[in-house]
Amino acid sequence: MRPARLTVLTAAAAVAALTAVTGCAEKSDKSGSGAIQVKATDTACEVSKTEFPAGKVTIEVENKGSKVTELYVLFPDDRIVAERENIGPGTKATITAEIKAGDYAFTCKPGMKGDGIRTQVKATGKGGTEKRSPELDAAVASYRKYVQEQADETLPKAKAFADAVKAGDLEAAKKAYAPSRIGWERTEPVAESFGDIDPKVDVREDGLEAGQDPAKDWTGWHRLEKSLFQENKIDDNDKKLADTLIADLTEWQKKVGQAEITPTSMANGAKELLDEVATGKVTGEEERYSHTDLVDFKANVEGAQKSYELLKTVTAKNDPELAKQLDTQFAAMNTLLDKYRADKNTYEFTSYDKVGEAERKELSDAVSALGEPLSKLAAAVVK
Incomplete structure (x- = not known):
């Protein structure tokens, strides 16, 4: 059971959530791993890349806040592509996902409640459409x-x-x-x-x-x-x-x-x-x-x-x-x-x-x- 409700934001709420994100402009990948870095705090959800190649995506999350947090990768209609719950303060988590080209939202949920802090991202190219084994x-x-x-x-x-x-x-x-x-x-x-x-x-x-x-x-x-x-x-x-x-x-x-x-x-x-x-x-x-x-x-x-x-x-x-x-x-x-x-x-x-x-x-x-x-x-x- 997810601890709290994840609802679709209205357009105004989405703007407010994005405005609350400090430092969400694209940042360099300091790890050198090619992974998307997400720094979650109690008030922000900083994403290192807001545009990335579709396909296999690695997301490295670090919780720099004082509350347990979650990260969701959401389709525009709020269906979940990938998630990781219960990321404790001072801890890290890695998520591997297959993401097709399109628009998504990375959403951090400090305290695991509410609609969370959203950052709009885009996956580009033809990755993720390759034939599987x-x-x-x-x-x-x-x-x-x-x-x-x-x-x-x-x-x-x-x-x-x-x-x-x-x-x-x-x-x-x-x-x-x-x-x-x-x-x-x-x-x-x-x-x-x-x-x-x-x-x-x-x-x-x-x-x-x-x-x-x-x-x-x-x-x-x-x-x-x-x-x-x-x-x-x-x-x-x-x-x-x-x-x-x-x-x-x-x-x-x-x-x-x-x-x-x-x-x-x-x-x-x-x-x-x-x-x-x-x-x-x-x-x-x-x-x-x-x-x-x-x-x-x-x-x-x-x-x-x-x-x-x-x-x-x-x-x-x-x-x-x-x-x-x-x-x-x-x-x-x-x-x-x-x-x-x-x-x-x-x-x-x-x-x-x-x-x-x-x-x-x-x-x-x-x-x-x-x-x-x-x-x-x-x-x-x-x-």
């Missing part, structure tokens, strides 16, 4: 099929959850809640790429924008989670929210086939899923009322592993040591998660409020151990 074409086709299958399988599970809510059956709704989220969690980066669907269905209360009223503007799974598991009730508004959830998920199901999917977006998406685990599931923040965090955790790992497995043939050819590391760390991660369920064939995990601090630290360490090599996957597949 048959292996990568097959990987993209298979992943596109996978995300559609996950959406198709999620809808009936979500309807079962919504039907229980509308029937006022509290226990049935609680039982159906976590299973209804599995397909979404496996493929969340694709859902997030559409911008407006994720905040409708998966935002937490603290992810609402300034000025939004939780009583009126908060929708989706987590609003219902709070009613079911903390307030222990179902009222008429919850029943309406259940219908809204299904309408929004149906929109997601229809849009999945339109997603922009490339080998690098698959690889970056796998890393994003691990970032979701690190910032929401391990901390217990994501499912703070139901404590079903380990269900989401497992689904995120499965989605990341699916992307890697589809890209593994090329990864092993281009960087055999990286493939070996990823095989090892995915196996270790899955073995660790299996400790928290009695049956490997079910999604009945230990309630996360029963998981102690030492065990949470072990899970966090495993996520870090997997996330480090996973961050190199995008660069490996386009060597």
Whole structure:
């Protein structure tokens, strides 16, 4: 779940955001790597090149601010080309993406809230249109099929959850809640790429924008989670929210086939899923009322592993040591998660409020151990 809503700026807001960017004129590439350098602060998003050749693009981000930030590369309609979340103060991140010729926006989001600070950029030339290898074409086709299958399988599970809510059956709704989220969690980066669907269905209360009223503007799974598991009730508004959830998920199901999917977006998406685990599931923040965090955790790992497995043939050819590391760390991660369920064939995990601090630290360490090599996957597949 992205912490906050990413909305389309009006023309006036876009001008204001660009005006707020200090020092956004083109700067020389001091690293000499050919990468686009982005310096993010609490008030600025400085980009070293506002025009660059289309094709394989490396973006090196440095957070010089005091707040955790994110970087998005956006199409004009706000669909996401590439992103990297949770870039801490004083840290750096590298993003490898395939960008076709056209106009885009680099957007820094200090504090991970609001519309962010945008810099308009242009990719030129014919790069990014080259024919891929048959292996990568097959990987993209298979992943596109996978995300559609996950959406198709999620809808009936979500309807079962919504039907229980509308029937006022509290226990049935609680039982159906976590299973209804599995397909979404496996493929969340694709859902997030559409911008407006994720905040409708998966935002937490603290992810609402300034000025939004939780009583009126908060929708989706987590609003219902709070009613079911903390307030222990179902009222008429919850029943309406259940219908809204299904309408929004149906929109997601229809849009999945339109997603922009490339080998690098698959690889970056796998890393994003691990970032979701690190910032929401391990901390217990994501499912703070139901404590079903380990269900989401497992689904995120499965989605990341699916992307890697589809890209593994090329990864092993281009960087055999990286493939070996990823095989090892995915196996270790899955073995660790299996400790928290009695049956490997079910999604009945230990309630996360029963998981102690030492065990949470072990899970966090495993996520870090997997996330480090996973961050190199995008660069490996386009060597």
